[in-house]
Amino acid sequence: MQTLTDVPAPSTAERVCTALVRADSTVLAVDGCDPVTTAVHHLHTDGDIVVTVPVDCPAVALAWQAGPAGLPAVLELTDHSPIALRNPVRSLIWLSGSLHPVGNPRELAAEVAEDLPHPELLDVGHGTELLRLELTSVVAADTTGAESVEVEDVLTALPDPFAALETAWLQHLEQDHADIVLRIARRIPPAARTGRIRPLGLDRYGLRLRIESGTGDHDVRIPFHEPVDDATGLSRALRRLVGCPFVNGLRARP
Template structure:
């Protein structure tokens, strides 16, 4: 019996979890109000999102006025490419649900829970004590109870069940991906060129840029006269650490010294 082919790409749920970690442009849009930035957007184990909104803003006012009923809202997360590309958006994630306030007596414990896995500096701006002044820059922690999750990218749009999202994990390299790809582009163009040599001949005439990197492979963006083309180069098998990632990239490059060893002199 032959072995099944290696997984070539992250699942949609895995891609969403990774986007949650690195999303640089998250907005919350409550019904009837202008969208507002939310610097904290953390998926909790119960299937809801903890988010923050400006304490003196319209969204906070609407949610607090609604009481236990909350308001209908959509969280939009934008996953940007780490390089200045012609089309910088890699994917958009829309999470629709009901936005409710969190009692201040529960905020401190929830902040500790979030910080234990995501030490976001924006957490320091959250009001966790009723005596704290509600001045400019302060944030309120709220809960978005998920009703639907949709992700859209160059291949189209897809709905993801909440259970699949909870079962998935972020890619182990997603927090470091931007720095690595920027370094690859600026200091190791020869690696990009070796990877580009694996592309179909018509695509090699465009400008090849590193677009994505995960445990399953490398994605390249080809900016050509006929538009943009994204091509994934899968690893032979998924990797889980930096050593495995380095070796997998060497294999894609066709490097004969997979462990970085030099040829022995005669």
């Protein structure tokens, strides 16, 4: 039987990259002004995090005044579950570093838009400003605790291939296939599955379930037989977890 330490799962660096793709709440904090929400938070090819803020945000002026050394800053990412859970926060990511202004914001906005066509980028130079965060440290926290991860590991990692599809898959499981979730949950020891069982997360390594009980919530990872990389493999892996004998979509003989 697999132990908690050998269940296949994304690395912390992969989780950070995935959170950058799908986190729905990000806040930029610097000394000297109130925290500001950033609509765009993109890991650029040069290793900096590019963010958008209102042009009149005090952080913009402070970044220019800081000079080449940059302005110490922290970008906090919150990853919420797409399911209405009792505790919807799945993870928190803190990206720390030095904040710098951008000398060619429209050009950089066009580069970012090639990977992330966000409408906020259209307003750069008109009401929105770009800033870049040069990373010095990264910390990720979830229900298992907090962990520091090397910046270089984050820069070389890739987001999960299902980051953009996860919301739709989880909502589909929750709304239309609660029976499938319960069948998959049979893989959890009976003593550990007392409570309401909900889909929490989905990645190339497996499915995460949240168990909401009267004594508190806890999360369980159900690994796939092997990592998957596309929708066909994901569908097959889920059927295998359920116990469907036709994992390749074959039909029973008449």
